[in-house]
Structures are given as structure tokens and as C-alpha cells.
Ligand code: ADP
């Protein structure tokens with residue numbers, strides 16, 4: 001037998017392994033994602049090199065990943081037909097850290113000045129392999145590089161500071177090229193060796209790895225078998241008779257095991273948008289997000305330049321149950337991939353502000369590290385740029401719905417997500433310009449169908465400077481408020497803000513297209529018809545009356561004044577210029593109860 005050589009891990013590796021096992025991944029199952037991504041990297045490297053050196057492929061043309069499970073013994077094997085490792089590479093890659101093989105590969109590519117390096121290979125992530133020890137007591141790596149004519153076995157155990165390397169000599173275990181990882185699962189983690197479990201994990205994490213991933217699955221087919229008649233001592237006549245009769249059969253299920261393709265190799269977002277049909281986008285949406293309704297809109301785009309990523313975004317056609325999820329932005333609505341490997345769908349405002357958390361989609365970046373953590377996401381400049389672009393695209397998509405010929409679409413959108421956009425007015429000053437055109441309100445001239453601010457502006461009188469609104473609890477009470485009288489008489493349109501959040505949203509917005517929002521219930525409403533002479537006269541004539549009323553009411557009112565704003569009602573209660581509107585007062589009261 002060839003000698004078994006023992007090596008100590010570089011000190012940092014032992015520390016790193018402790019770190020990984022104890023804290024880095026709260027989620028054990030990511031080991032599979034890491035190992036598949038290594039297999040995929042190895043295949044990427046081989047694919048790249050084989051472009052110039054066809055000979056590399058000779059013994060094994062198929063580039064794929066195969067995962068086999070032995071649930072009785074708690075063993076998982078992951079085999080790829082990628083670039084493999086030489087003996088020295090085993091030591092360098094699996095025994096030392098900050099020695100990312102991918103990074104080195106890239107560097108050597110640059111050095112050899114090989115033009116046209118595939119940017120898909122970029123990666124600076126150094127911890128992946130050791131995640132195997134999250135679930136394994138023992139890991140065996142059997143690997144064959146095209147650079148070497150020998151195959152080597154690397155073997156390591158959890159909580160050990162050493163590993164061994166020896167030559168693989170068992171002819172049964174020889175592979176033409178590539179790497180086979182064998183994981184001997186910890187007692188409590190043997191459940192990962194169930195074929196269905198693996199299949200599910202592959203589907204979830206690596207569905208869109210661009211090499212085929214096969215899993216070893218039990219299958220069955222039903223076949224009809226003849227039931228044996230009694231022993232054959234029947235007469236010839238009887239036998240003929242039997243043939244006449246229909247033969248007796250029964251159904252049996254034949255079980256067998258076979259490889260099953262478990263992933264889609266070409267992720268839909270990598271395809272040319274011109275070649276993807278709406279049905280395909282919708283299908284992907286439903287499959288990915290477990291939705292049964294079609295989305296209202298989708299948007300498929302690639303950004304280049306400073307930060308490169310691809311994305312497909314969707315606006316759902318209904319808000320999730322409960323509707324009140326605005327406060328909870330952790331919706332699992334955005335699935336982040338790095339180089340096609342699923343990273344996370346657990347975001348809290350990193351990629352979309354909470355008011356847009358209803359937007360669903362996938363984002364695939366080549367510029368983020370594969371082991372990107374929450375902390376990295378929050379601090380990354382790349383992520384900030386991504387967020388900005390994503391938000392912009394989301395607005396474009398919503399604007400698209402609002403301009404659709406089918407008015408129902410936007411009504412549906414507004415009914416489900418209008419509240420979110422109003423929240424946006426309050427929380428996202430930077431996007432006021434994008435939010436404004438999307439808002440909808442009832443008005444004194446449109447009590448049944450909501451209008452946009454653009455429609456309001458179009459309908460303004462030539463000398464009208466401001467946008468008028470009244471906040472109330474319903475269209476009916478808004479319609480009957482005495483404040484409205486004088487504006488109606490002058491045929492000025494007034495927005496009815498009947499949703500509690502409307503008034504705050506409008507106040508945050510302050511203006512639209514340089515026209516200020518004016519609350520018609522406030523003290524000094526100026527609708528551009530001041531007649532100072534007449535007002536003076538009136539004040540003189542009714543000054544005494546006002547004083548008398550103020551005396552009778554005392555502290556209940558701040559002041560009693562002559563007004564020119566009413567036409568048929570004798571009097572009205574108004575708010576001070578800096579006071580709360582009656583509606584706000586109502587809201588504040590409601591909140592303190
Ligand atoms: P990273 O993938 O970021 O480089 P890993 O810890 O996941 O870090 O892997 C370390 C190195 O081990 C890889 O860079 C690669 O050189 C090597 N390696 C791991 N798995 C494989 C594999 N299946 N085939 C070939 N090389 C591998």
C-alpha cells in the first residue's frame with residue numbers, strides 16, 4: 001500500500017473551522033450549496049481551459065455534478081468531472097487558507113495574459129469547503145487532476161488539527177477526472193442523506209447552477225405481469241379455452257435506482273429577454289414564489305458598468321394575506337444569487353426599502369462574495385448601488401402598470417399597494433419625484449374614480465396656483481364639509497384624502513410639479529380672491545359680534561373671525577395655521593385610545 005502522509009492544517013484553518021462550525025453558518029444545510037458551488041467552480045475552470053485544450057476532456061466529456069446518498073449509513077458523495085486537484089493542490093487548497101484556488105487561478109490567468117478570461121470565475125471566498133464539517137464527522141476527497149496521472153485521497157476529521165493524503169489505488173474508486181467528496185455524516189445529521197432531502201436542497205439552493213446536477217433517486221414503474229395459473233395438468237381443450245379467455249394479469253411496481261436531473265441548467269434571467277415569453281416569466285414567478293396568481297408586471301434587466309447584475313422583478317397582483325405587512329419587510333421576496341448560486345432571501349431593507357418590500361424577484365450578481373453575510377450586505381457599496389438601481393427599476397415597472405391601457409390593472413395595484421407608496425412618500429424623500437405620479441385620490445370632481453395628481457394639475461384653473469385637499473374619514477363627509485363651499489362655487493377641484501395615512505403622505509410630499517398642497521381647512525386659506533376693502537367693512541360691522549361670541553365660548557376656541565370662505569353655511573370651525581387639522585386630531589385621538 002502507498003504510504004499515508006499526515007499533515008497539520010495551517011493554524012488559521014483550524015481556527016476557521018471552529019468559527020464556521022460554531023458560528024458562521026446558523027444554517028447547516030448551506031454545506032451543500034458550498035460544495036456544489038466548488039464543484040461548479042471546478043467545472044467552470046475545466047470548461048475554460050478546455051476551450052484551448054480539447055485534450056483535457058478526452059476521458060470524460062460530460063461536465064456534470066452527481067450526488068449520491070446512502071441513507072442507511074448516513075453517507076453523501078458529491079462527484080464532479082471538473083478540474084480536480086494534484087497532490088500539491090490538495091495541500092494548498094484544503095490545508096491552508098487565504099489560498100483561494102479560484103483567486104489563484106484567476107491570477108495565473110492574468111499572468112499568462114490569456115485574453116478573454118471568463119468573469120464568471122471571479123471569486124474571493126475562502127471558507128466554503130470547510131462547511132462540510134458542519135454536518136460531517138469525516139470527509140474524504142478523492143481527486144484526479146488532468147495534470148497528474150495519479151489520483152489522491154485527502155481525508156480529514158471534524159475537530160482534528162491534521163489531515164492525511166495518500167494515493168488512491170483501489171481500481172473501483174478510480175475516476176477519469178474530477179473530484180469525489182464523501183461525507184460521513186454526524187449522527188444527528190444523517191437525515192441529510194435522504195434522497196428526497198438532498199433533492200429538495202439542490203432545488204432550493206442550486207437550481208440554477210449552469211451544470212447539470214443529478215441526484216440518485218429511487219424510481220418505479222408499474223408493469224402488468226401474468227398471474228400464473230394452476231399447474232398444467234389441464235386437457236388440451238381446456239388450454240385452448242384459457243387462451244381464448246383473457247389472460248389474468250396483475251399490476252406490480254418495479255423499483256430501481258437511477259440518476260435524475262435535479263436542476264434547470266439555464267437560469268431564466270441569464271437568457272436574452274427577447275427570447276423569454278411572458279408565460280415563461282410567469283411560470284418562473286409562480287414556481288419560485290409559490291404563487292398561484294400571475295404577477296401584474298415583470299421586468300427583466302441587466303446592469304453593467306460599476307456594478308454588474310441581472311435581475312427579474314415582479315409586482316404581485318395581490319398583497320399577501322393580512323395586508324398589514326408593511327411593518328414587516330422580511331418577506332423573503334427577493335432571492336439573491338451570486339454567480340447563479342442561491343445566497344439568501346432573508347433581507348431586511350438591504351436591497352429594497354420596506355415600502356417596496358412587496359416587490360418580488362431574483363437578483364444575480366457576479367461582484368459579491370459567495371459567503372456574503374448580513375454585515376457585508378449592509379456595508380457594501382456594491383449593495384447600495386444595486387439597491388438604487390433596483391428601486392429605480394421597480395418604479396419604472398409600477399409606472400408601466402399605471403400607463404397600461406387596462407385601467408383595472410392599476411386600480412388593482414393601488415388597492416393592494418397604494419398604502420405602501422404613501423408610506424414611501426413619508427420615508428423616502430429621495431424618490432418623491434417617482435412617487436408623486438403614482439398616487440391616486442378621490443376628489444370633489446371625481447368621487448367614484450380616483451384621479452392622479454397629473455389629472456388634477458391638468459384640470460386646474462388658469463390662475464390656480466395650489467393643489468387643494470381636505471382630509472376626512474370618508475368621501476361623504478369630505479363632500480359635506482363647509483370648507484368646500486367656496487371652492488365648489490369657484491369650480492376649484494379639491495382632493496379628498498380619506499385614508500388615514502394620506503394627509504401625512506401629502507404633507508411629506510409638500511408639492512407636486514411645483515404646486516403646493518394646501519389644506520382647505522386651515523385658517524388662512526387664500527384662493528386668490530381677497531377683497532381687502534370689503535373685508536375691512538365686514539370686520540367693522542361684525543367686530544362686536546365676534547367679541548361677544550369669543551367671550552361666550554372662552555377657551556374652547558382660539559379666536560372668532562370674519563371669513564369670506566363660506567357661501568351658504570353661517571359659520572365653520574377651522575384649524576390654526578400651525579395647528580393640527582381636524583383629521584389629524586381625529587387620528588391622534590384614535591392612537592392614544
Ligand atoms: P473557494 O471556493 O472560495 O476557493 P473553498 O474553501 O470552497 O474556497 O475551496 C478551496 C479550494 O479548494 C478551491 O478554491 C479549489 O481550489 C479547491 N476545491 C474545492 N473543491 C473542489 C473541487 N470539487 N474540485 C476542484 N477543486 C476544489
Ligand code: MG
Pocket residue numbers: 034037038125127128129
Ligand atoms: Mg468554494
